[in-house]
Amino acid sequence: MVSINPRELADGSAERLQALQNEILEAIACGEPLVSIIERLCRRVEAVAPGVICSVVTVDPERRLVALAAPSLPAHYTAAITGLPIGPDVGSCGSSIYRGEPVCVTDIANDPLWAGFKQLVLPLGLRACWSSPIRARNGLVIGSFAFYYDQVRGPDELEQRIVATCVHLCAIAIEHEEVRSRNHRLAYWDTLTGLPNRVAFNEAITRMTAELPLNFGLMLIDIDHLKAINDTMGHAAGDALIATVGARLQAVIGEATACRIGGDEFAVLLPDCNQANRIRALACSILAAVAAPLDHEGNALVPSVTIGAVLAGEDGDDSVTLRQNADFALYHAKEVRRGGYVRFSNGLRTSMTRRLQSQRDVDDALTEGRIVAYYQPVINLDTGEIAGVEALARMRMPDGRVATAGEFQEAMLDPKIAYRITGQMLAAIAADMATWSRAGVQFKHIGLNVTSADFKKGDLVQRILRTLDRVRVAPAHLVIEITEQVFMGARKDGVARTIEQLRGHGIAVALDDFGTGFASLTHLLDFPVDVIKIDRSFIAAARTGSRSSAIVEAMVGLAGRLGMKVIAEGIETTDQAEWLRAMGCHLGQGFLYAQAMPAGMVAELLQRLGPMTGTEAPPLADLTATAA
Numbered sequence: 001m002v003s004i005n006p007r008e009l010a011d012g013s014a015e016r017l018q019a020l021q022n023e024i025l026e027a028i029a030c031g032e033p034l035v036s037i038i039e040r041l042c043r044r045v046e047a048v049a050p051g052v053i054c055s056v057v058t059v060d061p062e063r064r065l066v067a068l069a070a071p072s073l074p075a076h077y078t079a080a081i082t083g084l085p086i087g088p089d090v091g092s093c094g095s096s097i098y099r100g101e102p103v104c105v106t107d108i109a110n111d112p113l114w115a116g117f118k119q120l121v122l123p124l125g126l127r128a129c130w131s132s133p134i135r136a137r138n139g140l141v142i143g144s145f146a147f148y149y150d151q152v153r154g155p156d157e158l159e160q161r162i163v164a165t166c167v168h169l170c171a172i173a174i175e176h177e178e179v180r181s182r183n184h185r186l187a188y189w190d191t192l193t194g195l196p197n198r199v200a201f202n203e204a205i206t207r208m209t210a211e212l213p214l215n216f217g218l219m220l221i222d223i224d225h226l227k228a229i230n231d232t233m234g235h236a237a238g239d240a241l242i243a244t245v246g247a248r249l250q251a252v253i254g255e256a257t258a259c260r261i262g263g264d265e266f267a268v269l270l271p272d273c274n275q276a277n278r279i280r281a282l283a284c285s286i287l288a289a290v291a292a293p294l295d296h297e298g299n300a301l302v303p304s305v306t307i308g309a310v311l312a313g314e315d316g317d318d319s320v321t322l323r324q325n326a327d328f329a330l331y332h333a334k335e336v337r338r339g340g341y342v343r344f345s346n347g348l349r350t351s352m353t354r355r356l357q358s359q360r361d362v363d364d365a366l367t368e369g370r371i372v373a374y375y376q377p378v379i380n381l382d383t384g385e386i387a388g389v390e391a392l393a394r395m396r397m398p399d400g401r402v403a404t405a406g407e408f409q410e411a412m413l414d415p416k417i418a419y420r421i422t423g424q425m426l427a428a429i430a431a432d433m434a435t436w437s438r439a440g441v442q443f444k445h446i447g448l449n450v451t452s453a454d455f456k457k458g459d460l461v462q463r464i465l466r467t468l469d470r471v472r473v474a475p476a477h478l479v480i481e482i483t484e485q486v487f488m489g490a491r492k493d494g495v496a497r498t499i500e501q502l503r504g505h506g507i508a509v510a511l512d513d514f515g516t517g518f519a520s521l522t523h524l525l526d527f528p529v530d531v532i533k534i535d536r537s538f539i540a541a542a543r544t545g546s547r548s549s550a551i552v553e554a555m556v557g558l559a560g561r562l563g564m565k566v567i568a569e570g571i572e573t574t575d576q577a578e579w580l581r582a583m584g585c586h587l588g589q590g591f592l593y594a595q596a597m598p599a600g601m602v603a604e605l606l607q608r609l610g611p612m613t614g615t616e617a618p619p620l621a622d623l624t625a626t627a628a
Contacts, residue, residue, distance in 0.1 A: 017165060020044045024169050034177040038069035038170065045166055046072060049159055051149065053126070056134075056170055057093050058143035059086060065094055068143065073124070080120050091117045092131035093144040100141050104130040107152045127152045132163050134170045145170055190260040192239055193246030201259035201267050205319045208269060214313035217273035219283060220326040221249070223264040224304040224338055233299060240296045245303055248289045253282065266305075267326075274311060276343060283307045283341040306333045307341040315344045328352040335413065355410040362395065362411040366420050370396040373428040374596035375446070377605060378567055378589045381581045386609045388445035388479065390589065391429050392596045393421055404596075415453035422454050426467050429478075432599040434471035441603050447479040447510060452486045455494060461501045476506035479531065483512045499527055510567070514555065524562065532559050536570020536590070539580075556585050 023044065027037045042054035055070040055078075064085050067078035084090055086098040095113050096103040105111045106128045108118050114129075121129070131146040145167045147159060155163065188200040196204070208216050223245055230238040242264070249258050249266060257269040268286075273279055286307065294301040308330030316322040325344040331352060333342035342348075365371050375389040395403040405412075412418045429446055436443055454460045460480075468475055480502055486495060499509050510531035511524070524532075534555055541548035552568075559566045568580050571590030580588060594605065 016048045017162060020048065021165060021169065024173070028173050028176050031180070034173055035069055037173050039071050041166060041169060041173075042069055042071050045162055049162055051151075052159065053148040055093070055146040055148065056143060057081070057097075057146070058174060059097060065090075065097075073148070077120055077124065081117075089113050089115070092129040093146050096131040096133050096144045097141050100133055102130070102132045104154050106154045121148075125150050128154065130155050130163075132167050134167050134174065136171060136175055142174055143170065190246075193243055193260050195246050195250065195266070196257065196259040198259070198261040201261050201269070202319075204257055204259070204269055205322070208271070209312065209317070209319045209322070214317065215272055215274050216312045217270035217279040217309060218312070218322055218326050219268040219270070219279065219307050219309040220330045221266040221268065221286070222306050222330060222334065224306055226264040229301065233296070237296045237299065237301065241294065241301055241303055244294050245290055245305060248292070249286060252285050252289045274313065276311065279309050279311065280341065280343065283309060287339070287341065304339045306330065306338050308333050308344065309341065310344045325349060355413070358408050358411040359414050359417060362408050362417055362421070365395045366417070366424060369424070371421055371424045372396055372402075372598070373425055373432065374402075374598055375602040376589055376596040377594050377602065377609075378447070378587055379593045381577055381586050381588050384609065386443075386606055387587055388447065389443070389602055390447040390481070391425060391449075393425055393449075394596070412451065415451075415456065418451040418453040419457055422448075422450050423463065426463065430467045430471045430473055433473045433477055435599070436603055436606070437473065439603065441606050443477070443606050445477055445479045445508070447481045449481045449512065450486070455486055455498055458494065460498055461505070464502075464507065465505065474506070479508040479510050481510045481512040481533070496527055499529070503530070529564065531565045531567060533567045533569055534585075539568055539570045539576055539590075540572075553583050556583055560584065
């Protein structure tokens, strides 16, 4: 700060200028708006130095003049100079900023620096202008502080001291405002997309729910498969995708507010929206606009988003409820209509609440070790011998009741829970196999169901081998069962690679619930498996419907020609068993033979009906034992 020497200023000017310094510094510290501070500075200076008119200008990123404060100049003049590019001959202020030095024009009418601009200022009765550059701490010129005079003259000694002090005050105020603005941007704006962030969204929806009557819509939007893109193409590609989606989203919604509230999640607040058809139409426009291909370093990306939406008032009256209900709609959309749009309905809240409770129950059971393995035998339909068993997850409830997998299937939709269940089931199966082996119980194969979460994690083969090695059980005793959801929910090449590795270690792979998914035949071409398991729904309908019977017969024939084994699920009657045998299906399981049972009971059953050979697993080609 420039010090003020009272001996150099007469008539109390030193005291007034010192008071001005203190007043401006206090205003800066209190966070007053920059324009208000600089206008106050100008007025106080004009009071200390009669006969001058103060003006402060800054420059924008394109180095054009921006009138910051000039309370004694008419608005039309400040408007006229705003936007002028700085240069060596742009009046006093534009030239001072360009040169980085004071410019004193004592006669505007005859000075060439004002040749193009004197018609703006002479009619105001102003005849001279002295401008001094304002510098930031890094030396960059960020503006100018100017004195206008109504006489042809330059500054006196008092005015020079005043300007030296005020230039420094202006620099402090402008830099403080830039820091405040930068902190505000960091606090309220997303740096990647330039959109408002989660903090800004929370404040905006709080304001909108406080204004009655409620009249706005909320959409939550997730980018589909962002993690897969980050994993396969790198985070630069993922960032490019996020930025592109943000830009396209903003372009579609116009005056509405779009925010990035998470890594792959956006929110849109739609003011004056109380009609379902309007929010649906906008959602459709967003889906179409986002889907245009994107080129990133020669790689084509096709963005896709999923949208859930609510209407304020109709779907909730407060920000918390509206956000929850929009989340429910989004989650439901990702499950049943990924890449599409779902509007909230009350049934979704009930469904999601039930699922969240199920997830909490299963999470507790996992933590407490209450997920246990039950086993259902796979029977050779020709001999009655147990050809293997399928391990099924059960949950022992706190009251001792054992819950079937169907009772907590909703929790399995959470990838983390599904992954943990596979881990506990794998450990339980390995321990049971080791126990049976030590006890001399003869068995061949145990089937274990895995999910897309296990494939996405990428460590399925390593987990299996480590677990089996710990208990000294051969990998060939294990059959990994997968559904078509695994193909749909993970990267194609990753699934194929994992299947190849499993089979390379002697672990058979079975396609479960065959015939109930999408494009089953295509999957058999892309992902060769060893066994297909015909879903129970076909077996139940086969004896009453010729179409189901024809489909089962076709499945059995197809599997035979592809060199795959077939297991029929859900056999409940001897008629079904005989019919399957007649068409060439030699393996089956179902309530006709046994329900799922704990390890101890299945061990007894294996001793009575199990294979007569040792516990060494047969080659895959012998999986059907005596099958023709």
